[in-house]
Amino acid sequence: MKDMTQGKPLKLIIGFAIPMLIGNIFQQVYNVADTVIVGRFLGESALAGVGSTGTLTYFLLALVSGMCNGAGLVVAQCFGCGNKERLAKTVTALIWVAGVLTCIMSLIGIFGAEFFLRLLSVPENVIGYSATYLHIIYTFVFGSVVYNGCAAILNSVGDSKTPLRAVIASSVVNIVFDLFFIIVCKMGVAGAAYATILAQCTSAVICFAKVMKGREEIGLSLMKWKPEAGYIRLVVKTGFPAAFQSCMIALGGMSVQRLVNSFGSSTMAAYVAANRVDSVAIQVIVSIGTALSVFTGQNIAKNQYDRIREALYKTLGVMVGASIFIASMVLIFRVQLMTLFLDANESGEAIGIGCTYLTIIGVAYVIAGVMQSYQNVIRGAGDVNTCMVAGLTELSGRIVFAYLLSGTLGVTGIWIATPLSWSCGCVIPVIRYYSGKWKHKRLA
Numbered sequence: 018m019k020d021m022t023q024g025k026p027l028k029l030i031i032g033f034a035i036p037m038l039i040g041n042i043f044q045q046v047y048n049v050a051d052t053v054i055v056g057r058f059l060g061e062s063a064l065a066g067v068g069s070t071g072t073l074t075y076f077l078l079a080l081v082s083g084m085c086n087g088a089g090l091v092v093a094q095c096f097g098c099g100n101k102e103r104l105a106k107t108v109t110a111l112i113w114v115a116g117v118l119t120c121i122m123s124l125i126g127i128f129g130a131e132f133f134l135r136l137l138s139v140p141e142n143v144i145g146y147s148a149t150y151l152h153i154i155y156t157f158v159f160g161s162v163v164y165n166g167c168a169a170i171l172n173s174v175g176d177s178k179t180p181l182r183a184v185i186a187s188s189v190v191n192i193v194f195d196l197f198f199i200i201v202c203k204m205g206v207a208g209a210a211y212a213t214i215l216a217q218c219t220s221a222v223i224c225f226a227k228v229m230k231g232r233e234e235i236g237l238s239l240m241k242w243k244p245e246a247g248y249i250r251l252v253v254k255t256g257f258p259a260a261f262q263s264c265m266i267a268l269g270g271m272s273v274q275r276l277v278n279s280f281g282s283s284t285m286a287a288y289v290a291a292n293r294v295d296s297v298a299i300q301v302i303v304s305i306g307t308a309l310s311v312f313t314g315q316n317i318a319k320n321q322y323d324r325i326r327e328a329l330y331k332t333l334g335v336m337v338g339a340s341i342f343i344a345s346m347v348l349i350f351r352v353q354l355m356t357l358f359l360d361a362n363e364s365g366e367a368i369g370i371g372c373t374y375l376t377i378i379g380v381a382y383v384i385a386g387v388m389q390s391y392q393n394v395i396r397g398a399g400d401v402n403t404c405m406v407a408g409l410t411e412l413s414g415r416i417v418f419a420y421l422l423s424g425t426l427g428v429t430g431i432w433i434a435t436p437l438s439w440s441c442g443c444v445i446p447v448i449r450y451y452s453g454k455w456k457h458k459r460l461a
Contacts, residue, residue, distance in 0.1 A: 021175055021315045026328035030308045031335070033177050038304035040181035043188040045297045049357075050192045051209045052293050056286070056358045058199055061367065063206055064358070065282045066146025068289025069139050072274045074126075074154060076267030081118045081162050083260025085111065085169040088252045090399055092173035093314030108170060110248035114256070119162045126155030137271055138278045143285070146206045153210035160217035167224035172311060176227070183223035191216035258401040262408035269412040273419050273431060280428050287370035290358035294371075295378050298347050299385060301339045305332060306389035313397025322456060329394050329450075336386030347379040374432045381436030388439050391446035400455040403445065411442030 021029045056064035088111040095104035130151040134144050168180040191212050198208025277288045309332050316324050347354070354375070355368045388411075396404045415438035422430025449455055 021312045022319050022321060022324075026312065026324055027331040027335070030305065030312050030328060030332060033175065033311065034304045034308035036177040036181040037172070037307060038300055040177070040184040041300040041304050042297060043181075043184040045293070045300060046188045046192075049293050049297065050188070050195050051213065052289060052358055054195045054199055055206065055209050056290065057360070059205060061286045061359070061364055062142050062282060063146050064289055065285040066139075066143040067150050067206060067209060068292075069134070069137065069143060069274060069278065069285060070147050070150050070154070071289075071292075072267055072270035073130075073133050073137065073151065076264060076271060078122060078158070078161065079263030079267045080260045081115050081122060082165050083258075083263040084114050084118065084252060084256035085166045087256025087259040087401060088114075089169035089173040090310075090314055090397065090401070091251065091255055092170055093311050093397070094318040094399065096174045096315065098318040106245055106248045107252065109242065110244045110252045111166065111256075113244045114249060114252050115162060115166055119159060123155050123158050126158065127152060130155070137275045140278065140282055140285075143282060149206050150210045153207060154213065157214040157218075160214060160221045163221035164217060164224055167221070167228045170228055171224060172307070173314070175311065175315070176231075177308075179224060179227040180220075183220035186223060187216035187220035190219045255399070255401055258405035259396075262405045265409055265412050269416050272416050273434075276419055276423060276431055277428070283364070283367045284370055284428055286359060286364065287355075287367040287374065290355055290367070291371035291374040291378075293358065294347065294351075294354045294375060298343050298379075299382065301343055302336060302382065302386045302389050305336060305339070306393040309390065310393035310397035313394050314399070317398050317456070325394060325398075329390060333387065333390050336390055337383055340382035340386040344379040344382045347375050351375040351379075370428060373429060377429070377432040378435060381439060384436060384439040384443065388443045388446070391443065391450050395446050395449055395455050398455040400449065403449045403455070407442055407445040407449075410445055411438045414438035414441035 021033070051067060052064065055067050088107055091107045092104055095101070095107065130148050131144070134147050134151075139147055164183065168183070171177070171179050194212035194215050195209055198204045198212055202208060204211070274288075277284055309328060312328055313325050316322075316328075351372045352368065355371045359367050359371075361368060392404055392407060395407075415434050418434035418437045419431045422433055424430070426433065
């Protein structure tokens with residue numbers, strides 16, 4: 018557990034972000050492993066099928082993950098001011114809220130898979146792969162929920178190393194069983210789904226064990242399994258804006274996915290592969306931003322605004338430098354990165370489309386870094402409603418720009434919409450930060 022209210026801010030943030038970054042990259046690795054193995058051994062249609070489930074899976078889990086992230090802000094602030102009793106009651110309430118929501122989302126995912134896939138205009142030659150994958154993932158979704166909940170608690174109290182160990186272990190499990198189920202057992206797309214489930218359960222067990230082991234230190238020994246209504250309301254109140262924002266982002270992703278699907282399976286495969294590269298590349302920005310949010314949460318509990326300001330400005334410098342470096346690597350190696358997922362002889366068109374996507378997204382990483390910096394200070398302070406509005410602004414921009422620009426520029430217009438939406442997403446957090454109103458939104 019790490020107290021971030023003392024010491025040099027940037028050193029603390031980077032020290033916390035590095036294990037989280039490695040963990041996030043490994044978490045993306047097993048997504049990439051699925052994509053590479055499915056694309057190489059099962060073909061372009063299977064790859065498009067598995068990839069088209071991403072936004073739908075995220076949408077149905079967004080409510081639970083949003084509640085976990087919202088409660089994590091309360092946990093960080095309780096830990097920062099040493100209020101262990103309040104921390105324990107918050108975690109108890111989170112367990113109950115997440116449990117109920119998981120059951121609901123699982124049933125919706127299992128019985129509504131085909132309906133949602135057709136709503137997304139998934140082509141008939143792809144929909145069978147997508148439905149198979151979704152049914153398995155949502156039948157065993159509890160592993161993902163337990164991991165995300167426990168990781169949110171651990172990150173909030175300054176422990177980013179245990180989630181790292183969990184993700185490394187789960188990545189190894191995923192890759193091994195991907196190869197075993199798909200190549201040896203010939204299980205097809207179902208094999209990729211079962212490998213993902215085993216990986217998620219592995220990370221869940223490791224993080225849950227750590228939470229139980231450290232329960233004395235962070236106050237969970239005070240937990241009583243009967244939740245208090247006031248804390249249920251607190252979890253819902255703080256988690257709902259994040260959950261709503263996540264759901265809206267997922268809906269935006271589904272809208273964009275539907276638009277991408279209309280351009281055919283080659284464009285779908287290109288989008289899946291390029292999006293996997295982008296997801297790994299942007300983890301530096303995401304990890305530093307999350308570390309800044311935890312730092313803000315712990316320090317605002319002690320009214321240390323000067324430390325938060327220092328952390329923000331120094332983090333911005335790191336974000337800009339990291340964004341330029343990452344963009345350079347993506348632009349230089351974009352062709353090689355695309356051929357990890359797709360055969361150059363059979364999927365030349367898809368590779369070309371994916372390279373265009375990476376070029377457009379790569380040059381805009383600096384904008385994403387600035388947006389993440391300001392948004393995470395506001396989020397860590399507990400100003401969750403402002404973050405929700407900023408997220409919805411970004412989402413609206415992405416959808417509107419995608420549909421407007423695709424009419425004249427084709428699929429390239431969809432790619433251009435993302436950096437334009439990031440620019441929209443910067444405006445509200447920047448204005449809110451300099452207004453100073455976020456200082457009065459603490460949750461604990």
